[in-house]
Amino acid sequence: MRNLLEIKGLKVNFYLGRQVISAVDGVNLDIACDEVLVLAGESGSGKSVTALAITNILPRSARITGGEVIFEGNDLTGALEPDLIKVRGKEIAYIFQEPSAYLNPVYTIGAQICEAIMLHQNKTAKEAEEEAGALLEQVKIKDPGKTLLDYPHQLSGGMNQRVFIAMALACRPKLLIADEPTTSLDVTIEAEILGLLMDLKKKIGFSLLFITHNLSIAKRIADRICVMYQGKVVEEGARDNIFASPQHPHTRELISAYEKIGKI
Amino acid sequence: MVSYITRRLLGIIPLLLGITIISFAIIHLAPGKPTTLEQSLNQKVSLEARERLDKLYGLDKPLHIQYINWLNKIIRLDFGRSFGDNRPVFNKIAERLPVTLAINILSLFFIFLVAIPIGIKSALNPNRAFDKSATIFVFLFFAAPTFWLALLLMNLFGIKLGWLPISGIKSLDFEYFTFSHKLLDLAHHLILPVFVSCIGGLAGLSRYMRSSMMEALNQPYIYSARAKGLTENQVIRKHALRNAILPIVTIVGLAIPGLLGGSVIFESIFALPGIGRLFYEAVMMRDYPLIMAEVVLGAVLTMLGNLIADISYAYVDPRIRYKNNS
Amino acid sequence: MSRKLFLGTLIIAVFSVIAILAPLLSPYDPSQIDGANLLMPPSARHLLGTDSLGRDILSRMIYGARISLSIGIIAVGIATMIGLIFGSIAGFYGGLADSLIMRFVDIMLCFPAFFLILAVVAILEPSIFNIMIIIGLTSWMGPARLIRGEILSLKEREFIQAERAIGASNFRIINRHLIPNAIGPVLVNATLGIAGAILIESGLSFLGLGVQPPVSSWGNILIEAKSTLGIAWWITIFPGLAILITILGFNFIAEGLKEKIG
Numbered sequence: 001m002r003n004l005l006e007i008k009g010l011k012v013n014f015y016l017g018r019q020v021i022s023a024v025d026g027v028n029l030d031i032a033c034d035e036v037l038v039l040a041g042e043s044g045s046g047k048s049v050t051a052l053a054i055t056n057i058l059p060r061s062a063r064i065t066g067g068e069v070i071f072e073g074n075d076l077t078g079a080l081e082p083d084l085i086k087v088r089g090k091e092i093a094y095i096f097q098e099p100s101a102y103l104n105p106v107y108t109i110g111a112q113i114c115e116a117i118m119l120h121q122n123k124t125a126k127e128a129e130e131e132a133g134a135l136l137e138q139v140k141i142k143d144p145g146k147t148l149l150d151y152p153h154q155l156s157g158g159m160n161q162r163v164f165i166a167m168a169l170a171c172r173p174k175l176l177i178a179d180e181p182t183t184s185l186d187v188t189i190e191a192e193i194l195g196l197l198m199d200l201k202k203k204i205g206f207s208l209l210f211i212t213h214n215l216s217i218a219k220r221i222a223d224r225i226c227v228m229y230q231g232k233v234v235e236e237g238a239r240d241n242i243f244a245s246p247q248h249p250h251t252r253e254l255i256s257a258y259e260k261i262g263k264i
Numbered sequence: 265m266v267s268y269i270t271r272r273l274l275g276i277i278p279l280l281l282g283i284t285i286i287s288f289a290i291i292h293l294a295p296g297k298p299t300t301l302e303q304s305l306n307q308k309v310s311l312e313a314r315e316r317l318d319k320l321y322g323l324d325k326p327l328h329i330q331y332i333n334w335l336n337k338i339i340r341l342d343f344g345r346s347f348g349d350n351r352p353v354f355n356k357i358a359e360r361l362p363v364t365l366a367i368n369i370l371s372l373f374f375i376f377l378v379a380i381p382i383g384i385k386s387a388l389n390p391n392r393a394f395d396k397s398a399t400i401f402v403f404l405f406f407a408a409p410t411f412w413l414a415l416l417l418m419n420l421f422g423i424k425l426g427w428l429p430i431s432g433i434k435s436l437d438f439e440y441f442t443f444s445h446k447l448l449d450l451a452h453h454l455i456l457p458v459f460v461s462c463i464g465g466l467a468g469l470s471r472y473m474r475s476s477m478m479e480a481l482n483q484p485y486i487y488s489a490r491a492k493g494l495t496e497n498q499v500i501r502k503h504a505l506r507n508a509i510l511p512i513v514t515i516v517g518l519a520i521p522g523l524l525g526g527s528v529i530f531e532s533i534f535a536l537p538g539i540g541r542l543f544y545e546a547v548m549m550r551d552y553p554l555i556m557a558e559v560v561l562g563a564v565l566t567m568l569g570n571l572i573a574d575i576s577y578a579y580v581d582p583r584i585r586y587k588n589n590s
Numbered sequence: 591m592s593r594k595l596f597l598g599t600l601i602i603a604v605f606s607v608i609a610i611l612a613p614l615l616s617p618y619d620p621s622q623i624d625g626a627n628l629l630m631p632p633s634a635r636h637l638l639g640t641d642s643l644g645r646d647i648l649s650r651m652i653y654g655a656r657i658s659l660s661i662g663i664i665a666v667g668i669a670t671m672i673g674l675i676f677g678s679i680a681g682f683y684g685g686l687a688d689s690l691i692m693r694f695v696d697i698m699l700c701f702p703a704f705f706l707i708l709a710v711v712a713i714l715e716p717s718i719f720n721i722m723i724i725i726g727l728t729s730w731m732g733p734a735r736l737i738r739g740e741i742l743s744l745k746e747r748e749f750i751q752a753e754r755a756i757g758a759s760n761f762r763i764i765n766r767h768l769i770p771n772a773i774g775p776v777l778v779n780a781t782l783g784i785a786g787a788i789l790i791e792s793g794l795s796f797l798g799l800g801v802q803p804p805v806s807s808w809g810n811i812l813i814e815a816k817s818t819l820g821i822a823w824w825i826t827i828f829p830g831l832a833i834l835i836t837i838l839g840f841n842f843i844a845e846g847l848k849e850k851i852g
Contacts, residue, residue, distance in 0.1 A: 430819075
C-alpha cells in the first residue's frame with residue numbers, strides 16, 4: 001500500500017503571552033490509501049492539534065515549529081497559503097466534534113454545502129444546489145429539499161453531523177480527518193454515524209484518520225491504531241496487536257477504561 | 265417570529281404604564297407643599313407656577329383620578345401649554361424634534377461607519393500598533409467630558425482657525441442662499457456638533473465590535489470555514505464578520521438614551537434648536553408641562569428604539585427568526 | 591498588581607489626598623473675589639490663573655475635587671445599595687418578586703438618565719445633596735441586573751445547595767455567601783459608576799444645574815469656559831484635565847480589577 005500522508009517529526013507550539021507550550025512534540029505517523037487509522041489518546045494529548053496542523057488550520061496562538069507533513073509527495077508545512085487552500089476541503093476534509101457548533105449559525109445548510117462545492121468545483125449555483133441535495137441523500141437524510149433550507153439550530157446534533165459529513169465529502173477528498181465526530185452524540189446516534197462513515201468509505205473510497213479517546217470505536221473501525229500521550233506517539237500498530245499486547249502503560253490505561261465501560 | 269413580535273408588542277403596555285406612572289410621580293415633587301413654598305427664594309413665581317399646575321393637573325383631585333385624567337390627555341398628545349409662551353407643548357417639541365433626530369441619526373451613521381472598521385481591524389491584529397493606539401483613544405474619549413471636548417474643538421476650529429461656525433444651525437443670511445448653498449451651510453454648521461456627539465458612541469462601539477469580532481473569530485465554525493479551503497479573507501468576511509455584526513443591531517436601541525441625554529449638553533453648547541436645548545430652556549424656566557412632556561417623550565423614544573432593535577435583531581438572526589419549529 | 595490597577599489607584603489616591611487636605615493645600619480662599627486680578631493667566635502667584643471674578647483657579651479646583659469625588663462616591667454608594675437590595679431579592683426569590691423588580695428595571699432604563707436627573711433638579715432645586723441622591727436613584731439598575739445575574743448563577747452551585755440542605759435561612763445565605771461572592775463584579779461596576787457619576791455631575795454643573803457657585807466643582811468652574819473661549823484658555827484646560835484624569839483613574843482601576851477577577 002502506498003502512503004497517502006506521512007507526518008515526520010511534527011512539532012507544534014502554543015504561544016500564550018510569554019508562555020510557550022509544546023502541544024505536539026515530534027509526532028510521526030503515516031496513513032495508507034484507503035486505510036482507517038485511529039489516533040487515540042486522552043484529551044490534551046495533542047491529537048486534535050496534530051489533525052489541525054496537517055493542513056495548517058491551527059488557532060492563531062499556535063505554530064508549527066518543526067517536522068514535515070507530506071501529502072502525496074508534497075510537504076504541506078512548507079506550502080504557501082494559496083496552495084494550501086487548494087488542498088483543504090478538496091483533498092483533505094474534516095469533520096469535528098460538535099457539528100452544531102462547527103456549522104455557521106447564520107447560514108442555511110444548503111448555503112454551507114454549496115459553498116464547499118463551488119469553492120473547488122466549476123459549478124453554477126444551480127448545479128451546486130442539486131449536488132448538495134444528492135449529497136444529503138447520500139448521508140441518508142430523508143427530506144433533502146427541506147433540510148437544505150434549514151439552519152443548523154433547527155436540526156439535531158446527529159442530523160448536523162450527517163450534514164457535516166455530506167459537506168466534507170462534497171469534493172471527494174482523498175483523506176477525511178474525523179476529530180471525535182461522535183463524542184457529543186448519544187450512543188445510538190454514534191453507532192449510526194459510524195456505520196454511515198464506514199458505508200460511505202466503502203462506496204466512495206477515502207482514507208480515514210479518526211481521532212478518539214474511546215477505544216471501543218477503534219476496535220470497531222480501525223485498521224491500525226496510533227496512541228498519543230503528552231504530544232508524542234507512544235505506540236503504533238495493527239488494531240488486533242494493540243488490543244492483544246499493548247506495550248505502553250498509557251495504552252493499557254485506555255484499554256482498561258474501554259473494558260470497564262464495556263462491562264457496564 | 266410572529267409570536268415573538270406579538271410578545272414584544274404586548275410587553276410595551278406595562279412599560280408605557282410604568283413610564284407614565286413614574287413621570288406622573290415626578291410632577292408631584294413639584295413645589296406646592298406649603299413648606300417648599302416658604303423656603304423657595306422666589307415665592308411669587310412658585311405661587312404662580314403652583315396655580316397653573318393646579319389647573320393643568322387638577323391637583324385638588326385624588327391621585328388616581330389625576331393620573332387617569334393626565335393619561336387621557338397625553339394619549340391624545342395633549343401635554344398642556346408651555347408656561348413660557350402659552351403655546352401647546354406638543355407643537356413646541358414637534359418643531360424642534362427634526363434637528364435632534366437629524367443630528368442623532370447622522371451621528372449614529374458616522375459612529376457605525378467609523379467604529380465598525382476600527383473594531384474589526386483591532387480584532388484581527390490584537391495588541392499590535394493599531395489596536396494599541398485605538399485602545400488609548402478609546403480610553404481618552406471615554407474619560408473626557410463631551411462638553412469639554414466641544415469647548416476645545418470650538419476654540420481650535422471656530423476661534424483659532426476660524427474654519428467652522430460654533431453656534432446655531434444656519435448662517436444669518438441663510439434665507440438668501442440657493443438650495444445647494446443652504447445644504448452646504450447646514451452641513452458646515454453640523455460638523456462640530458455631530459463630531460462631538462459621535463465621540464462617546466465611537467469609543468464604545470469600536471470596543472464592542474472588537475470583542476464581538478474576536479469572539480466570532482474563536483468560534484468553531486471558523487475552523488470549519490478554514491477547513492473547507494476558504495481564504496483567510498473569505499473566512500473573515502463571510503463567516504466571522506456576519507456573526508460579529510449581528511448583535512450590533514441591538515446597540516442602536518441601547519444608544520438612544522445616551523444620545524438624547526447628550527443632546528441636552530451639546531445642543532446647549534452649540535445653540536442648536538433641538539429638543540435637547542428646548543429641554544434645557546424648560547428646566548431653566550421651570551416650565552413643568554414642557555419638562556414632563558420631554559421626559560415622557562424621551563422614555564417612549566427609547567422604548568421604541570429598543571423595540572425596533574429587538575425586532576430587527578430577531579429578523580436578522582435566524583436562531584430567533586426560526587425558533588424551534590421542529 | 592497590574593500596571594493599570596497601579597496607575598489608576600495612584601491617580602485616585604493622589605486626588606483623594608488633595609481633596610481631604612484641601613484647606614491645607616489651597617493657596618487662596620476658593621471664593622475670594624479679587625477685582626485687581628481678573629482673568630489672570632497662570633503665573634507664580636496664581637499657578638493655574640484666575641477666573642473672571644479674580645478667584646484662584648487652582649484653589650477652586652482643589653476644593654472642587656472634594657465636591658466632585660464625594661458626589662461620585664456617595665451617588666454610587668446609593669445606587670449600589672439599592673441595586674444590591676433589589677438585585678438580591680429578585681435573584682434569590684425569583685417568581686413574582688423577580689418579575690416585578692425586573693420590569694421596574696426595564697421601565698427605569700427607558701428614561702434617558704440625564705432627562706430624569708434634569709427634570710428632578712428643575713423641581714427640587716439643585717443642591718449637592720439632591721444631586722447625589724438623584725444620580726444614585728437613576729443609576730441603580732445596572733448593579734441590580736448584575737447582582738441578580740451573579741446570584742442566579744451562584745444559586746445553582748454546590749455550596750449553596752449544601753447550605754440549604756442543612757437548613758440555613760435565606761437571609762444567612764444571601765448575607766454570608768451570595769453577596770461576598772458577587773462583590774467582585776459589583777466593585778468593577780461601582781468603579782465605572784463613580785466615573786459616570788462624576789461625568790454627570792460635571793455636565794449638570796456646567797449647565798448651571800448642578801453644584802451652585804460660590805461652592806466650586808470641576809464642572810461649574812467650566813461654566814465660564816464658554817464665555818471666555820479664546821480669551822482665557824486656562825479656565826477651559828485645567829478643570830477639564832482634572833475630570834479627564836480622574837475618570838481615567840477610575841476606568842483604569844475598573845479594567846485592572848476586571849482582569850484580576852478574570
